[in-house]
Amino acid sequence: MSEDTQSAPDDIERxxxxxLFASEEPLGVDAIAAHLGGLEKxxxxxxxxxxxxxxxxxGVHLVERGKRWHFxxxxxxxxxxxxxxxxxxxxxxxATEVLAIVxxxxxxxxxxxxxxxxxxxSAGTLDVLMEAGWIKLAGRREVPGRPVIYTTTPEFLDxxxxxxxxxxPGMDELRAAGLLDxxxxxxxxxxxxxxxxxxxxxxxxxxxxxxxxxxxx
Amino acid sequence: MSEDTQSAPDDIERxxxxxLFASEEPLGVDAIAAHLGGLEKxxxxxxxxxxxxxxxxxGVHLVERGKRWHFxxxxxxxxxxxxxxxxxxxxxxxATEVLAIVxxxxxxxxxxxxxxxxxxxSAGTLDVLMEAGWIKLAGRREVPGRPVIYTTTPEFLDxxxxxxxxxxPGMDELRAAGLLDxxxxxxxxxxxxxxxxxxxxxxxxxxxxxxxxxxxx
Amino acid sequence: xxxxxxxxxxxxxxxxxxxxxxxxxxxxxxxxxxxTQGAKAGDEALYLELDGWEGPLDLLLDLARRQKVDLRSIxxxxxxxxxxxxxxxxxxxxxELAADYLVMAAxxxxxxxxxxxxxxxxxxxxxxxxxxxxxxxxQRLGAMREAAARLMGRDRIGxxxxxxxxxEGLRTDRKTIWKSDTYSIIQAYGQVKARTAPRIxxxxxxxxxxxxxxxxxxxxxxxxxxxxxxxxDFLPRHAEPxxxxxxxxxxxxxxxxxxxxxxxxxxxxAAFSPLRIRRLxxxxx
Numbered sequence: 029m030s031e032d033t034q035s036a037p038d039d040i041e042r043x044x045x046x047x048l049f050a051s052e053e054p055l056g057v058d059a060i061a062a063h064l065g066g067l068e069k070x071x072x073x074x075x076x077x078x079x080x081x082x083x084x085x086x087g088v089h090l091v092e093r094g095k096r097w098h099f100x101x102x103x104x105x106x107x108x109x110x111x112x113x114x115x116x117x118x119x120x121x122x123a124t125e126v127l128a129i130v131x132x133x134x135x136x137x138x139x140x141x142x143x144x145x146x147x148x149x150s151a152g153t154l155d156v157l158m159e160a161g162w163i164k165l166a167g168r169r170e171v172p173g174r175p176v177i178y179t180t181t182p183e184f185l186d187x188x189x190x191x192x193x194x195x196x197p198g199m200d201e202l203r204a205a206g207l208l209d210x211x212x213x214x215x216x217x218x219x220x221x222x223x224x225x226x227x228x229x230x231x232x233x234x235x236x237x238x239x240x241x242x243x244x245x
Numbered sequence: 246m247s248e249d250t251q252s253a254p255d256d257i258e259r260x261x262x263x264x265l266f267a268s269e270e271p272l273g274v275d276a277i278a279a280h281l282g283g284l285e286k287x288x289x290x291x292x293x294x295x296x297x298x299x300x301x302x303x304g305v306h307l308v309e310r311g312k313r314w315h316f317x318x319x320x321x322x323x324x325x326x327x328x329x330x331x332x333x334x335x336x337x338x339x340a341t342e343v344l345a346i347v348x349x350x351x352x353x354x355x356x357x358x359x360x361x362x363x364x365x366x367s368a369g370t371l372d373v374l375m376e377a378g379w380i381k382l383a384g385r386r387e388v389p390g391r392p393v394i395y396t397t398t399p400e401f402l403d404x405x406x407x408x409x410x411x412x413x414p415g416m417d418e419l420r421a422a423g424l425l426d427x428x429x430x431x432x433x434x435x436x437x438x439x440x441x442x443x444x445x446x447x448x449x450x451x452x453x454x455x456x457x458x459x460x461x462x
Numbered sequence: 463x464x465x466x467x468x469x470x471x472x473x474x475x476x477x478x479x480x481x482x483x484x485x486x487x488x489x490x491x492x493x494x495x496x497x498t499q500g501a502k503a504g505d506e507a508l509y510l511e512l513d514g515w516e517g518p519l520d521l522l523l524d525l526a527r528r529q530k531v532d533l534r535s536i537x538x539x540x541x542x543x544x545x546x547x548x549x550x551x552x553x554x555x556x557x558e559l560a561a562d563y564l565v566m567a568a569x570x571x572x573x574x575x576x577x578x579x580x581x582x583x584x585x586x587x588x589x590x591x592x593x594x595x596x597x598x599x600x601q602r603l604g605a606m607r608e609a610a611a612r613l614m615g616r617d618r619i620g621x622x623x624x625x626x627x628x629x630e631g632l633r634t635d636r637k638t639i640w641k642s643d644t645y646s647i648i649q650a651y652g653q654v655k656a657r658t659a660p661r662i663x664x665x666x667x668x669x670x671x672x673x674x675x676x677x678x679x680x681x682x683x684x685x686x687x688x689x690x691x692x693x694x695d696f697l698p699r700h701a702e703p704x705x706x707x708x709x710x711x712x713x714x715x716x717x718x719x720x721x722x723x724x725x726x727x728x729x730x731x732a733a734f735s736p737l738r739i740r741r742l743x744x745x746x747x
Binding site (some may be wrong): 038041042043044045046047049050063064065085086087088099101102105108109111 | 254258259260261262263264266267280281302303304305316318319322325326
């Protein structure tokens, strides 16, 4: 096409359209003109403006950014580029225990959680709870080592239908409900599940369960 | 949908337009429908047809290749866009022939390919075509020896601008002329008797296409 | 197949001229280059590059094409002659030929002689049938070769047609919604507490009669009388049930031991009937 100044604007438009579409980067008027065989820049500019209005109502827009032109998804459709797919998963037993300990003892450090649980707690477990939005970092405790401490969040109360942490049953109520009886079954569950973690140390059968491996459990 | 690109496209069209523009690979109706939040497939199909006609006159076309859709530059603009450094894989003559045989006869076994070409096919030839993503293993034929069979891929149709295998150049003529039928079959048709099997035995090079006559798929 | 690339030689006086380029191939095939050079060199000289042919069938197809007629009306006899003369020349030049070229040559020579025989002397299968099969094969190969050329000549993505240069890409982020409930938390807390609560273990001192004391006791009691005694007579009276159980077991083992030593004998009328024991007099056994 190129030198033919008689060519209908439509042909120039088409050429520009294809060029910008196929280009790996935005192109300036000069680059477009050169690419189309030395087209007059005024023509290119006019065609770009015309194209821009052709595409204005469409799902794809022709836009100028810093004197360079390119096609992009219409701003109101940007959500189509990144879709979120939600997936509901049940909290693992390890995460549930940690959450319970934070809820009953907050603010609490990781070392304290571990000492209450009697097993090590993987960083992933706390991550999951923070990702769920149920616990949060709440500063550091002013003791040697200045450990990070955790507390529950308002979302936690929300999700579990609690007005405040005081709604959680106390030790006496737990005992009355039989929840403090040594639960062989629960213990065996723990042992049975723990072999999914390669890192179970020594003879400690109660070692941490991995969250990733067992989160749906 | 009228051909008038100025008329406001509906939301489905705009969504499909944006999705296909942004996608790194061609998308089928199912994938588009799923991406747009579980749209009814009929609606997607209708919108695709409408969009196709909107773009028919433009420098970018909407095309269907092997049941997957994508935008590409208009073929008549090839002269403007052709890149200096060839991005297209150069194929050996053997590879081109093998590719054509797979495309026109699929599914086809290696023995069938060799019987048409009259020469052994080096493993490298099939490898090159598989690496290019144009042919793939498609299981085994349930005949003695259970030979592996090959078919073309959607990427093959895509690369060569074919909507489906029916679009293969000369496909109808070749089929009508019986040139896709195995030699034995064509021979029997011509001779009109069935005791010709004996003819092909023991003599060698003119030997028959392999046992299965359904190579034309 | 014919991968002996040194097979490049010159044939003179080949009137048929240089090899035609196969169809309108848009791709430059390295294998064709020598043949193309041959064409440039003129009709007098032909560079025959066997490597340029993908086997004998390919060579035959090429020769058939030179008849410049539809493959359906080629002269098989002429074709056979051409092929044989190629092979002959190659052999005159003492070139090593791939085996399948020679096999094809032998077969074609056979076909030729059969075709020259009077009809009634022809064997079965008839040479016409064999020739027809050869022709059909050439047609099929020719068809595929043309199809390949047309395929390669199409507008191709990345060469003539382009897809979007910089697609934004579609991403699906998987977001996990975690689910739990209050009971799970309370139960888990109870379990943690129960699991980690200090425990006290009691080791109870259970009353037992050791084998040694049973042995002493049984032999002492047997010394009193020569009469049969039931085993329960040996057990301590008024003992609590647990001790009686232990005493019974130990006394039974003690009785077996004494019987083994020849100091006592054991009798039982029937299964589950009382077990009786008495002392054996010294030297009586």
